[in-house]
Amino acid sequence: MKIHCIAILGRHGNPIYLRNYDAHEDDVKYHYMAHTSLDIIDARLAQPTSSYLGHLQTVGDLSVYGYITNTNIKIMVVSSASNESPSVRSSQMRHVCECVHAAYVALVCNPFNERREEDRVQSERFDMVVEKLGQLTE
Amino acid sequence: MAKQYKAIGDEAWKNSVEKVNAELFIFTYGSLVVQLLRDHEDCTSVNQQLDKLGYNIGVRLADDMFARTTLDRCPDVRSTADAVAKVGFRMFLNTTPTVGLWTNDNEFSLLIEDNPLNDFCELPPRALRDGLWYSNVLCGVVRGALEMMHMQARVWFVRDVLRGDDTSEIRVRVERMLDEEVPAADE
Numbered sequence: 001m002k003i004h005c006i007a008i009l010g011r012h013g014n015p016i017y018l019r020n021y022d023a024h025e026d027d028v029k030y031h032y033m034a035h036t037s038l039d040i041i042d043a044r045l046a047q048p049t050s051s052y053l054g055h056l057q058t059v060g061d062l063s064v065y066g067y068i069t070n071t072n073i074k075i076m077v078v079s080s081a082s083n084e085s086p087s088v089r090s091s092q093m094r095h096v097c098e099c100v101h102a103a104y105v106a107l108v109c110n111p112f113n114e115r116r117e118e119d120r121v122q123s124e125r126f127d128m129v130v131e132k133l134g135q136l137t138e
Numbered sequence: 139m140a141k142q143y144k145a146i147g148d149e150a151w152k153n154s155v156e157k158v159n160a161e162l163f164i165f166t167y168g169s170l171v172v173q174l175l176r177d178h179e180d181c182t183s184v185n186q187q188l189d190k191l192g193y194n195i196g197v198r199l200a201d202d203m204f205a206r207t208t209l210d211r212c213p214d215v216r217s218t219a220d221a222v223a224k225v226g227f228r229m230f231l232n233t234t235p236t237v238g239l240w241t242n243d244n245e246f247s248l249l250i251e252d253n254p255l256n257d258f259c260e261l262p263p264r265a266l267r268d269g270l271w272y273s274n275v276l277c278g279v280v281r282g283a284l285e286m287m288h289m290q291a292r293v294w295f296v297r298d299v300l301r302g303d304d305t306s307e308i309r310v311r312v313e314r315m316l317d318e319e320v321p322a323a324d325e
Contacts (some may be wrong), residue, residue: 032309044181066179106258107260109161109257110168110173110258110259110260111165111168111169111171111258111259111266112172112259112260112261112262113260117312123260124260125260
């Protein structure tokens with residue numbers, strides 16, 4: 001299973017971070033996918049759920065998995081189909097989302113971080129963590 | 139002798155000091171540094187301010203440390219260094235730096251592996267460029283504490299993990315003993 005993209009959207013649906021692991025694909029495609037997943041997340045939130053929202057949608061051969069934090073930050077992971085069983089894939093995706101969440105928390109806790117809600121994430125350490133996560137499940 | 143200091147430090151940490159939440163402490167310190175940077179704009183003066191802050195803390199901590207432990211007078215600079223590292227740092231920061239890189243018996247380094255103040259912190263490029271020592275307050279603390287022990291010392295940062303080095307290193311040079319009247323030993 002390969003992770004193609006990790007995206008983070010803010011409280012108002014604004015894109016905060018997008019990491020595209022495919023050299024040949026344009027970022028725009030993943031921005032679009034993340035944005036369309038927002039509606040699905042909103043629908044899911046109608047019922048009480050845990051942070052990990054699981055599989056949101058499938059577009060072609062790519063699946064989108066979602067995770068929402070208590071502060072309404074949405075984390076989305078786009079991956080291609082794999083041979084493992086759904087539960088193994090689900091736990092792997094959950095693990096990736098939780099690691100991204102932990103990295104995001106570390107970023108917010110940085111005393112030099114002066115970004116507000118609407119700003120994009122600009123941090124080398126965060127980039128490195130997400131970079132490693134992307135290679136984790138190949 | 140070294141083992142004795144370690145035991146004193148561990149015992150003091152376990153029983154004699156009240157603990158505070160680590161995140162509260164490091165966020166408070168982080169906000170302090172950020173505010174100082176905003177006020178001063180120049181990293182050298184921020185370093186100096188942090189050193190002064192640390193000095194004021196250090197002169198008070200020295201007495202506090204002796205009140206809470208069973209330490210005796212240290213006979214020489216080497217045991218002073220051990221006491222600072224194994225008792226002082228352990229009690230107040232719960233980290234034990236390694237004492238090393240001695241020159242001339244009055245100059246040594248404290249190598250701090252896991253400085254709790256550095257958690258979550260990532261220096262912005264401007265601070266990196268201009269030479270900010272984020273934990274410079276620690277230098278002031280050591281300088282103030284040593285001065286209460288009648289040793290005038292120069293304390294400065296050599297390396298810092300936040301700047302990309304592999305470990306944090308504080309260099310201490312005891313320049314002279316300050317004149318004092320030595321009271322007769324009680325024991």
